[in-house]
Amino acid sequence: MFLGSRSRLRAAVIAAAVGAGVLTAATPAAAAPAAGTRSYLVITAPGATAGAATAVGSNGGTVWTSYDAIGVIVAHSGAADFATRMRAITGVQKVGATRTSDIPAEAANPPIPAAPAQATPAAGEPLRTDMTQIGADKAWAINQGSSSVTVGVLDTGVDDQHADLKPNFDTTNSASCAYGKLDTRTGSWRDTGTHGTHVAGTVAAAKNGSGMVGVAPGVKIASVRIAENPSGLFFPENTICAMVFSGDRGFEVTNNSYYTDPWLFNCPDNADQDAILEGVKRAVAYAEGKGVLNVAAAGNENYNLANKTRDATSPNDSTPATRTITNACLSVPTEVTGVVSVSSISSTNSKSSFSNYGTDKIHIAAPGDSVYSTVPGGRYGSKSGTSMASPHVAGVAALLKSTNPTATPAQLRTLLATQADDLSCSDSRCAGTTAKNNFFGEGRVDALAAVGTGTPPGRSFENTDDVAIPDNGAAVTSSITVSGITGNAPATLKADVNIVHTYRGDLVIDLIAPDGTAYRLKASSSSDGADNVVTTYTVNASSEVANGTWKLRVKDVAAQDVGHINSWKLTF
Secondary structure, three states, X not given: OEOOOOOEOOOEEOOOOOOOXXXXXXXXXXXXXXXXXXXXXXXXXXXXXXXXXXXHHHOOEEEEEEEHHHOEEEEEEOOOOHHHHHHOOOOEEEEEEOOOOOOOHHHOOOOOOOOOOOOOOOEEOOOOHHHHHOOHHHHOOOOOOOOOOEEEEEEOOOOOOOOOOHHHEOHHHOEEOHHHOOEOOOOOOOOOXXXXXHHHHHHHOOOOOEOOOOOOOOOEEEEEEOOOOOOOOOOHHHHHHHHHHHHHOOOOEEEEOEOOOOOOOEOOOOHHHHHHHHHHHHHHHHHHHOOOEEEEEOEOOOOEOOOOOEEOOOOOOOOOOOEEOOOOOEOOOOOEEOOEEEEEEOOOOOEOOOOOEOOOOOOEEEEOOOEEEEEOOOEEEEEOOHHHHHHXXXXXXXHHHHHOOOOOHHHHHHHHHHHOEOOOOOOXXXXXXXXXXXXXXOOEOOHXXXXXXXXXXXXXEEEOOOEEEOOOOOOEEEEEEEOOOOOEOOOOEEEEEEEEEOOHHHEEEEEEOOOOOEEEEXXXXXXXXXXXXXXXXXXXXXXXXXXXXXXXXXXXXXOOOXXXXXXXXXXX
16 A cells, blocks of 8 residues: 555565566556456466466456466456466466556556646755765765666656656656556556655756756666555556565566555465565565565554564455464565564654554664655655655665676665664664664664775774874874775775864875875964864775775974874774
8 A cells, every 4th residue: 555654564584586577568458347356376386377267268357467486377257256266277386466446447557647847846846854864965975876777666757857856767667557457558646636746856867957867866766556446556466566576577676665465464374465475575585586676665553573463454455354374474564584674763863653563674774854846747745654765775775786787686775775874773672783673683784884985884993093293394294004905995084083172273184095106185374373173074095905005294384383193083
C-alpha cells in the first residue's frame, strides 16, 4: 500500500540466481474483467512454467503474464476453487491469491496518467537539514554521481516533466507494472499521486540552480509505476513485474518506499501468503542476480519487526481483521534477503516516532521527518515517513556505485554499513550498541564517505609533541607517518591544527604531502591579531598517495610574538 507521508518496509534474505527472463510490453485487453475475477500467483520450478500455463486454462483461468526464468505465472480466474485445483497439478509448487478484492476494470485497458501543467520553480536551492545531516552538500563538491548509474523508482510513478527531474529522467527505461503486467507505452510511468515524484527528487533532483537538489544529482532516474489507480495499492504481481524489469534493464539501484499489499505481513502458514512470499523473493533475487541493489523503507507502524505478535490492518483491500502473527511472517519486499531496510530519523538524529525498528531488521537510517522534495507539476512539498528516508539511502548507494563502478550489490551493502555514522540509542526500547542497534542498524547513511576513495572513513593519525616556533625565524615541521591506508588520500582530508601563539596573523601554515607537495592551509595576515590557531582545514589531497610521512610546516614571518605547535591530526 502507498504510504503518502508514511512507509513500511524491511530487508531480509535471498541469494539464488534464477536465470534470464524477458518482459514484453503489455497489450491492453479488450474487455473489463468479469465481477469476481481475482489474480493468482502460480509457482513452479524456474524454467518449467509451460505445463502449469496449460493447466491454468483447463482449470478456469487465463494466463495474464509469465516469468519462466523465476517460475512464476500470474493468472486470472473467477472460479472460487481455482487455487485448490491448481495446487493439485503436477509441477505446481505453490498457488495463492494476490488480493482479496476483484481485479479492477482499469486492468483491461490501463489509462495513461495525464501530464500535469508545470509551474516555474523559484530560483535558488536552499540548503536543507536532511542533506547536511548525511553530508550530501559536501559530497556534491566532489562527485554528484555518474549518468551511467540508474536508480529505478518503484512507486506511484514520476512526473518526468518536472524541471528538477527532467534533466535526469530516463524515458527509455521507464514503464508501468500496475495491474501486474508490463506496459511500456509513453507516459505509463507518470505519477498517479505525489509520492513517487517526491521520492525521485530526494534521490536525484538536478543541481540546476532552482528548487532543490537530490542526494545524487548526477545519476539517472527511471520510473516503474507499481501503484494501481484508483486504489493506490501495490499488489504482489506488480512488485514482481517491477523487480524483473529492473533486472532486465540493468538498474544499479531500486528504491521501494511501500509494502506489497494487501498484507502488512505475509505468513508462510497461509497458502495464499506463502505463494506471495515465494514469488516476491524470487523476483528480488532475480534483480540482484542482474546487479541491482534494492533499498526499501522499513515501515511506519512504530512496530518492533523482531517481535511480531499482532496485525490489525490486513487485508487492506477489503475488510481488515485482527490476527495473531509470528516472526515467520514477513513484510515484502522489505524483509526479503538482500534488501537494504531503512529506518527514519529526525533532524536531531533520534528515531522518528512512526519508524519501525527491530534487531537485525534495520540495516541503516536516514532522515525522514518533513523532507522537502519535488511533487508533480513543477512544485515542491514536505512529506514524512520511512518512504522519505529510503531514497536518501538509494541516492547514497548510487553515489557509491558511481565511485565504485564494479561493486556488486553485496559490496555496496557492505560499504553502506561500514561508512555509516554511528548513532546511539535514543529511548528504552532501543537495544544494541552505538555501533549497531535495533533503531538505526549500522547508523546514519553517509553521502560524503560514499564519494571518497574507498578508504575507511574516520581513520586518524596524530602528533601531540610540542614544537617551538621561532620568532620571525625559520620554518619548523611536525611529522605524522601514515600507514595501512589503501590508495590515495581523500578529497576531503581533514587536518586539525592546534597552535598556541600570540598574534596568529604572523603565521604561515602548510601541509606537506609525502612527495613534497605543499598545500597552503593559512597565509599570514597583519590584521589578524587574535591568539592561537585551533582550526580544522579540509584539503583535496586525492592526487596524493595516502601512506608516507606528512608534515605540518609553520613559519613565523613577523617579530615580537612566539608560540609552539601543540598538536595536529590527519583524518582520512
